[in-house]
Amino acid sequence: MTGTLHAQAALGPDRFRSLLRRHAAGVVVVTAPGPAGFTATSFTSVSLEPPLVSFCLDRRSSSWPAVERAGHVAVHVLAEAQEHVARRFATSGVDRFAAPLRWRAGAHDVPVLDDALAVLVCRVVERVHAGDHAIVLAEPVHGEHRDGQPLLYHDGRYLKAA
Template identity: 40%
Template sequence: MQAHTKQALEDKPLEDKHPEEEPLAEKLPGDTSPEDERPDERPDKRRRDDMPLGGKPLEPAHLRHVLGHFCTGITVITAMENGQPPVGFACQSFVSLSLEPPLVSFSVSRLSRSWRGIRRAGRFCVNILHAEQEPLCRRFAATGADRFAGVEWWPSPVTGSPRLAGALAWVDCTIETVYPGGDHRIAVGRVRDLDIADGEAEPLLFFLAGFRRTAPPTPSASAPTP
């Protein structure tokens, strides 16, 4: 794996986290708030289970640094409500969840404005980025700008969610259910359609707060002659 850009996004995860944004005033179906949770499940309460054996609380910065050693791909989650502008955000928490039924999952900050449109739409498209789409990723991770300005896209075949031009692959989904996950929500989607757009491209990776690319493949060593 080759380093491409170090300290990308100021060591912040790519999920749609915007501390300056106000929490959603409107409670959507299936959502919960910290007030809905039992006191020992609130994300701001230090529980005994959250502490290492030494008894010291886990520091968020240390947690982020250690977990940053897990390399991930990068996606852009998009959606569009009827009659509303499209929404989307850069996401590194996308995972395949189940084959039967076909389910995928991603997590998103409770403070995310993008999530409001995705939840209301009830559907979304996962756009898996390739190695040359770092600028597109940065656009969808930025705040205070029209993320779709100048971006080429067309409706996905089933849900009509934005399918971004040039993506490595795409997954068209409807929202199956949403679970609380501390300071995030965990969204589960049922796959309605999917395909590979460019089978020759390399994926865009994220590792230790920087964008990375896969290393050139190493030729397999010949088997020794008996």
């Protein structure tokens, strides 16, 4: 291992966030009927049989009430050219669905964003409260994808795949 590990006795929120910034992640936007949506890097596959995915959301966020009551959500894997979409859905106090963003009502009235690398429309199967967040488990029921490279997030910055 190269580099030096720096240990600290207390692991407060700022230090925890700093540690997690070392992990590179794909960037998704999760949408729910309303419309509501948010940017997340906590998306992951959970199971193949049955197919399940998960994402996490702060229960104090403006999107939580819509996700809390939604029967279905859409997870959009963003393409490398969609940093502007990631930033819009990570910004509070704006109309995230306003033009020039292009989107349509998909199955189960879930907003589907145009130009995403992949879209999974999912049935929410469980919400687990974990600290100040909720872990949402969802079963993909429809999906579509296109060729391209994903948008990544690492150390507080959006990056393009090499």
